[in-house]
Each structure stands twice: as structure tokens, then as C-alpha cells.
Amino acid sequence: MVWSLTRQWMQITCNCPYWLFGSRKTTLLNRILTYEHGLKVAVIVNEFGEVGIDNQLVIDANEEIFEMNNGCICCTVRGDLIRIVGNLMRRRDKFDHLVIETTGLADPAPVIQTFFVDEDMQGQLALDAVVTVVDAKHIWSHWESSEAQEQIAFADVILLNKTDLVSNDVLEELEKRIKGMNALAKTYRTRNAELEMDALLGVGAFDLNRALKIDPEFLNETAHEHDETVASVALVESGALDMQKLNDWIGYLLQTQGTDIFRMKGIVNIAGEDNRFVFQGVHMLFDGTRDRPWKPNETRKNEMVFIGRNLNAAQLKEDFRGCLV
Amino acid sequence: MKSSIVNSQQFDLHWRGTLSDYVTAIAWSPQGKTLAVSSAAGEVMLWRDLPNTQGNNWPLLPLQMAEGQSLDCLAFSQDGQKLAAGGQAGQVKIWCLHDDTRTYRCKPLHTIENAPAWVDKLAWNPCKNQLAFSLGRYVQVWDADTNEVIATLNFDTSSVLDLDWSPDGQKLAIAGYQGAKIWNAQDWNDDPYVLVVPSASLVIAWSPDGKYLACGNMDRTITVIEWNNSITPKSNDISQDFFPWVMRGFPGKIRQLAWSQAKAQLDAPLLAASSVESIVVWEQANDLGWEGRLLQQHSGVVQELAFQPNSFLLASASEDGQVCLWQKAKKLAQILQGAPNGFSCLSWHPQGQQLAAGGQNGELMVWSSFSRRATTGAAMTSSKVTRGQGFSSR
Structure with a gap:
């Protein structure tokens, strides 16, 4: 499995406003799962592999895109998520938080749309944030990948990981480039995806009542050079x-x-x-x-x-x- | 409502019990001797009505204790001797039951392992000991007599969302993304007929006479075809040959469908459908169209609908904590309660004198009627549906 570009997760909260996603290969996701937050976290991964996560609520989902007759892309949803989440929601001690891996998807939008369009998802869940982990060393050979570009574009939180493997100049260049693509995301530098949970949980990025924050620096820049x-x-x-x-x-x-x-x-x-x-x-x-x-x-x-x-x-x-x- | 009560059956609470979590499925054996229930905690329980023993306190017999993973579907074979259950563990478990009224005698017969795929739906052939169950995008048919999987059907376009055998056991209809596929049980290798729906079919149901097939869809429509064996479908997409009726105007996706066993006008059964908290009952008005009427009472999502066998008494279980009984599928006759956090499922006794319902917190209730009487067809009002197009039911 390629683990060089970006890894993306979405976090969905059950009823109460809460949290997020991480990198599958143990690190971020395991941190979220083992962190002493007292929450029950369900994880939906999108392909089977060496999951390596010790959690009863890890569910494999194969991406099933349901398009509606009118061909409108905003009505395109993930049928598998509706089925799986609907089933999980029945439990009395249901999950507090749901983390969905979207790595490897051509377009993360149907996942987000599922939570806005489907009547069950909409009523019982709140999308908290889209988190993307960017490999600071390997991303450089993958800028042309539309998957990498879209995963950065859709993110609310971006973790620049493996920062110990690149120089400070490279990091600054990377941050600048990411900012040009996505001016809304909050970016963090991390080594082993270590980050305070506060930055990841309860982001509320889709909550309209939270203030929109645009980086003033981005607004002040007059010209952006985009590659x-x-x-x-x-x-x-x-x-x-x-x-x-x-x-x-x-x-x-x-x-x-x-x-x-x-x-x-x-x-x-x-x-x-x-x-x-x-x-x-x-x-x-x-x-x-x-x-x-x-x-x-x-x-x-x-x-x-x-x-x-x-x-x-x-x-x-x-x-x-x-x-x- | 007063006048309706005079003519209607009254149901009183007969027995109640509890499971440890959400009641996911409930089924009577075809002979009506045994009630089986499953829960989201993985339990399977049996209950029998044994009036001469301990009255209302007759306990639930655990066939399987809570294992943590949810069981989601449950069904009795047509001879009442086999019970199958499937769920998140990816297993289909089959038990053998002895048909002795006075005792519970049952033993595990077979387990089909397919982890980690979830088994969301299963159904026994109404004429043979063949069990169809879903496994992701596939449906497998297992023969209980030979203990073999005799067919593996690839639905292909998505995971299987629902399945239903035709009442003669000759056809198996499977619903999912882009509609339904209908396999011929005589030759599983034959290509299935395809009923194309421009979204996804979430529920599918044959009428008890086998004449109609209804699909409830995600795009807030119902597609109904009249299955005429004299017509040989010319194309792969049978909607080209059968000219489906399309019912529209629902407030949300179609969640439940139920056909009446009894016949109304034009020798056609009634079709009840639910969408969010609304129920619409459709009756064929003439050769071209169906007329619908809205039944309003529920304030929560309707979780299950079922007609009393051989009558038009319709029962609806909702998340609002009410089971409503609709006289002639028309007028509210009685409201049953007992699951304050909402009902999840219901099932009529095969003879219709008892109704069982399960709740979201594990409640299990059985109501009994005092008087039985047949109900007849009702006059229609409100909207119409003609072939190929429809109007709002509101």
C-alpha cells in the first residue's frame, strides 16, 4: 500500500459536537483511539489491509457511490456509509464519535455530502472536520496527483507529518504551497502525527455558528503563484x-x-x-x-x-x- | 375515532419481556407456536404462549446470549423447524426446532461463516428449505436438506439492500443501487431480469399473490410492476416490458413496504408504504392507476408496517413510541404503547390474533385480540397514480 502522499480521515460526531481522523498505520488513529477521552469511537476504513488497530468498532467499507437520477453531483452519496452507520446507530451504547478513512478515494466529496443529504445521517450526526495528513518528504513527487490535491483542498486540518525528515526551508515552502491551495485549513507540523487532541477533536469545521477564520496573511497577499x-x-x-x-x-x-x-x-x-x-x-x-x-x-x-x-x-x-x- | 372502535378488534397487552438492547428483528414461526426475536447485542430469544403454566410470566428462552455483535435479521423456514439469524459477525446460524407445543427443544444445526462481511438480510424460500442471505454485493442460497450453498448471485452494482422470494418460491428479487434484479430459482445461472430505478431501491416486496412486485426507492418513489408470466421480457431491463407504475410525492426515502393478503377492488391487494413519519396506502383504482391516501398520526420515523393476515387491519410501529392499528388501512382504531424510546419492529401472528412488537431499548410486547372479524375493502379518496407517472399523495 502506498503511504506516501496524503492520508485523509473524516470525523463525524454523534449528536454532540465533537471530533476527527488520522493516519491508519497506527500513529494518529491509534492515538485517537487510545487517548483517554472516554469516548466510544467507531472507525470505518475503506479497504482491507493490515489495519493494525485494536478496536472492536473497526468496520471495512467498500466505496459504493450512489448517484441519483438527475446526475447532480451534490446528490451523489456513499450508499455503504448510509447502510453501515444506520446499522451502528441502533445500539444503545452507540459510538460517540465516528472516524471515516477517505484515503485513496478519487473524490472525498460524496462522503461529506452523505452527511448533508441523507435524512438519517443529517438528523443524527454532525460532520466535525476533514483531516489530512501530508507526508512532508514524499508529497513533492506527487503534486500532480489529483487525489493528493483534492485531499488537501477538502481539509479543515492538515498535519504536515515527518517534519524531521525535511529541512526548515522545505517545510516553509510546503506550508506556503498548501496555503495557496487551501486558505481555510489549519496546518500543524508534526513528527509522528503527535498533536494535542484539542487541535483534532471538536473542530466544528462544518458548524456555521463558529466563526470563519481566514488567515489574515493569506488575505493580505496580493498575488499568489499557483503551480x-x-x-x-x-x-x-x-x-x-x-x-x-x-x-x-x-x-x-x-x-x-x-x-x-x-x-x-x-x-x-x-x-x-x-x-x-x-x-x-x-x-x-x-x-x-x-x-x-x-x-x-x-x-x-x-x-x-x-x-x-x-x-x-x-x-x-x-x-x-x-x-x- | 369512537365509531371505529365498535367495529374493530381491540388488542390488549398479553405478555411483555425484555432483551438487553435494540430489538432488531422479530418473527413468528409459520404455525404460530413460537416467536423469535434478535437484538443489537447479539441475542436470540424464543417465546411461546403457554397459558396453562405461569400465565404472563413465561420467560424468554435464550437461544444465544449477547455476544456483542449485532444480529440484524431472523427468519423461520416454511416448515417452522429451522430458524436462521445473521448479523455483524458475518455468520448465518441455523437452529433446528422441535415442533412440540409444550417445550422448547432446539439445537444448533449449522453455521455458515463469512466474516467479516455483514449479513444484513436473509429469507427462507416459502416453499422449500432454502435460505437466501446477503453478503456484501452477493446473495448466497443455502439448501438445508443437502447442507450446501447452491447459488452465489452477484448483485454487482452495490451491496444488497433487501431481498424477497416470490410466494411460489420460483423467483428471488434483490434490491440495491440502480434497482432490482430478479433471479429465476429454477436456473440460478440464468441472467436475472433487471428492473432499473434511477437511484437505489432500499426495500422490495412481492404481493402475497405473487402478482405484483414493489420497490421502495431512495429518490422518494415506489416502482410497482405487475408480474405477468405470459409476458416474456424482451430486454434485460424489464421496465421496458412491464411498464411500471411509479408513485411519487413522499417526504423522504421509502423505508417500508407491506402488501395486504386480502384483496380489495379489482382483485388487487393494498400496498402500504412509509416514508419518515408518513404512511401512504395505495389501492388499485382501475387498470391504469393506483390511488393513495395518507395516514397521519406518527410523529417519528415509521420502522415497520404489516397487514394483519387476511384482513386490511394495518399495524405501524414508529420511533415515536406508538404502534398504531389502522382499521381497513384507513382509520386509526387503536394506539399501543410500551416502548417510550420508540418501537423498532413488529410482526403479526400467522392467524392474526396476536401482534408482537420490539422496542429500541429491548422491550418486547405481545398483544392479543378479543374478537376476530374480517374487514372489507374501503372506498378511496385523494390522489391517483397512472402508469409511468405520478402525483403527490399530499
Whole structure:
């Protein structure tokens, strides 16, 4: 088994807001499983192999993609997860936390979508975070891999692992490159995937009520040089947006470019509204809500981040400005 | 509701017991002498109604104690002498039961090992001692007389989500992603008929007369075909030859389907379907279409539906902690309770005088009726469905 690119896990919480994923080969996942958190963790791995995890709740799942008739990619879900999780949810002492390995998948989106689209998953579980472990040494020969690119693009937490095997310069370059692809993820340097559990558990990355945090440095950079087709585009504008125009634009954007937009998040200032509006999206799935009121001393502004493939930053910016009142 | 009670059967609690976790499956033996139940803790228990012994305190006999891994399906063979159970351990266990009313005599007969695949569904051929069970994308058919696996069927497009034998035991219908495949039990090597559904079929059920086959789908539709043996399907996709009816307008995916044994208009049975907390009963109104009516009472997901044998009395068990009895599949006649955290499954006694239900916290209840009377067909209202298209049931 290739263990050189990236490893990705998704963590799903059962009812209560909680946590995440790790690397299968013992390290991160075993740390999560053995950590004294008093939680019952179920693990779904996507291919059989030397699992090497001593946990009763390790379940093998073969990826079964269910596409619905309309061909809409956001309705594409993982049938195997619906079946397995539905079965696990029956137990009285059911799991507190579910970790799903998504390593090796062409597209991690159906896993995320399953938890938004399926009525059972949606009602009983909350997606906490997508965690990707990047091998700091071997990733360099795999930048062109679309699997590696997408796993970085979808992540909320990125662990740069095996940092002891590369120089500091290389690490800095790596961080810069990852930031260009995914401006939203929190990145950590680790050696044996050792990291404080706080950074991994209860991330709440899909919780709209948690503040969107965009690295100010990323926003301040004027130009990004991208070698990859996968990149982040951040838009920051002061002023107020026209709700109707914004809706029309986002609707059009998701319709025409939803396939290429992996994730998006934003906090916006709507004309005539005292509250912030927050939203997030995964491909064509869109979830938005009215958030807390703007504070009196707070500067009202609009922040949006798109992570996707072949995004046209200039066009996005122009269209976005067109929504300003 | 008052007027309905006069004409309806009343059910009273007859017996109750407890398992250690969620009751996953419940089944009466075909002769009605034994009730078997399984739980998410891996238990298999038997219960017999022995009125002359200790009345309501007759205990559950453990056939298998809690082993930790969930058992998810359970069924009696048509002769009532074999009980099969499957689940997360990847085993299908078969016990042999002696048909003696006064005692429990049973012994393990055989275990089919297939770990780590889960066995989610199993069903006995209604005419022979053949057991079909799911194993991931495959279904195996095991012959109890020869103790051999006689067929391994590859559903191929996904894991098997449901399976059902036709009442004559000649066909085995399997549901999953992109619809249903129907194998001919006379020649397992024959290519199956394929009923294409543009999403996934989650549940599948033959009508007791073998005339209709219904698939409940993930895209909130039901597909029904009239199985006419005189038509030889010309293509692989039988939806081209059988012109399925499609029922639409459900609030969520279709979770349960139940056909009545009794016949209504046009010599057709009723079809009850559930989606989230709604139940819709469909009745064939004319050669072209079915009419549906909505039964509303539940406030939680309906977990199982079943018609009383030979009548239109419909029972529905829900997560809201209620088992509702619907007179003529129409009017709410009685609400049974006893599982505050929700019911998970139910099963009618083969003669219909008792109803058993299991709960999400391990509750097991058996209700008995005092008077028995047949119910007849009911007048229809509300929406219509015609071949190939449908309208909302709401």
C-alpha cells in the first residue's frame, strides 16, 4: 500500500459536537483511539489491509457511490456509509464519535455530502472536520496527483507529518504551497502525527455558528503563484451586498462551476441587515444562515473563500463586486 | 375515532419481556407456536404462549446470549423447524426446532461463516428449505436438506439492500443501487431480469399473490410492476416490458413496504408504504392507476408496517413510541404503547390474533385480540397514480 502522499480521515460526531481522523498505520488513529477521552469511537476504513488497530468498532467499507437520477453531483452519496452507520446507530451504547478513512478515494466529496443529504445521517450526526495528513518528504513527487490535491483542498486540518525528515526551508515552502491551495485549513507540523487532541477533536469545521477564520496573511497577499490547478481564492471587500444580487450570483456560480468548487465559506454584510450572514458549501450543496449581530465597534465587511479547481480569481472578484450596493 | 372502535378488534397487552438492547428483528414461526426475536447485542430469544403454566410470566428462552455483535435479521423456514439469524459477525446460524407445543427443544444445526462481511438480510424460500442471505454485493442460497450453498448471485452494482422470494418460491428479487434484479430459482445461472430505478431501491416486496412486485426507492418513489408470466421480457431491463407504475410525492426515502393478503377492488391487494413519519396506502383504482391516501398520526420515523393476515387491519410501529392499528388501512382504531424510546419492529401472528412488537431499548410486547372479524375493502379518496407517472399523495 502506498503511504506516501496524503492520508485523509473524516470525523463525524454523534449528536454532540465533537471530533476527527488520522493516519491508519497506527500513529494518529491509534492515538485517537487510545487517548483517554472516554469516548466510544467507531472507525470505518475503506479497504482491507493490515489495519493494525485494536478496536472492536473497526468496520471495512467498500466505496459504493450512489448517484441519483438527475446526475447532480451534490446528490451523489456513499450508499455503504448510509447502510453501515444506520446499522451502528441502533445500539444503545452507540459510538460517540465516528472516524471515516477517505484515503485513496478519487473524490472525498460524496462522503461529506452523505452527511448533508441523507435524512438519517443529517438528523443524527454532525460532520466535525476533514483531516489530512501530508507526508512532508514524499508529497513533492506527487503534486500532480489529483487525489493528493483534492485531499488537501477538502481539509479543515492538515498535519504536515515527518517534519524531521525535511529541512526548515522545505517545510516553509510546503506550508506556503498548501496555503495557496487551501486558505481555510489549519496546518500543524508534526513528527509522528503527535498533536494535542484539542487541535483534532471538536473542530466544528462544518458548524456555521463558529466563526470563519481566514488567515489574515493569506488575505493580505496580493498575488499568489499557483503551480496547481487546485487553489484558493479569497475575496475581501468592505461595503454592503445586495441580497438578491448575491443570491443570483451564488446560484449561477454553483450551477455553472459547482463541480469545480470543492468548498466555500463566507461571512457577508447584507444591506439593511444588522446581522452577519454566514455560509458554507461543498460543491453544489449550500448552507447559509443569519448569524449574530455585527458588534458596534466591528468593521462591517465581506469575506469569502473559494477552494476549487481552475478558478478564475479575477472573474470571481469582479462578479462579487457587482453584488455590492 | 369512537365509531371505529365498535367495529374493530381491540388488542390488549398479553405478555411483555425484555432483551438487553435494540430489538432488531422479530418473527413468528409459520404455525404460530413460537416467536423469535434478535437484538443489537447479539441475542436470540424464543417465546411461546403457554397459558396453562405461569400465565404472563413465561420467560424468554435464550437461544444465544449477547455476544456483542449485532444480529440484524431472523427468519423461520416454511416448515417452522429451522430458524436462521445473521448479523455483524458475518455468520448465518441455523437452529433446528422441535415442533412440540409444550417445550422448547432446539439445537444448533449449522453455521455458515463469512466474516467479516455483514449479513444484513436473509429469507427462507416459502416453499422449500432454502435460505437466501446477503453478503456484501452477493446473495448466497443455502439448501438445508443437502447442507450446501447452491447459488452465489452477484448483485454487482452495490451491496444488497433487501431481498424477497416470490410466494411460489420460483423467483428471488434483490434490491440495491440502480434497482432490482430478479433471479429465476429454477436456473440460478440464468441472467436475472433487471428492473432499473434511477437511484437505489432500499426495500422490495412481492404481493402475497405473487402478482405484483414493489420497490421502495431512495429518490422518494415506489416502482410497482405487475408480474405477468405470459409476458416474456424482451430486454434485460424489464421496465421496458412491464411498464411500471411509479408513485411519487413522499417526504423522504421509502423505508417500508407491506402488501395486504386480502384483496380489495379489482382483485388487487393494498400496498402500504412509509416514508419518515408518513404512511401512504395505495389501492388499485382501475387498470391504469393506483390511488393513495395518507395516514397521519406518527410523529417519528415509521420502522415497520404489516397487514394483519387476511384482513386490511394495518399495524405501524414508529420511533415515536406508538404502534398504531389502522382499521381497513384507513382509520386509526387503536394506539399501543410500551416502548417510550420508540418501537423498532413488529410482526403479526400467522392467524392474526396476536401482534408482537420490539422496542429500541429491548422491550418486547405481545398483544392479543378479543374478537376476530374480517374487514372489507374501503372506498378511496385523494390522489391517483397512472402508469409511468405520478402525483403527490399530499
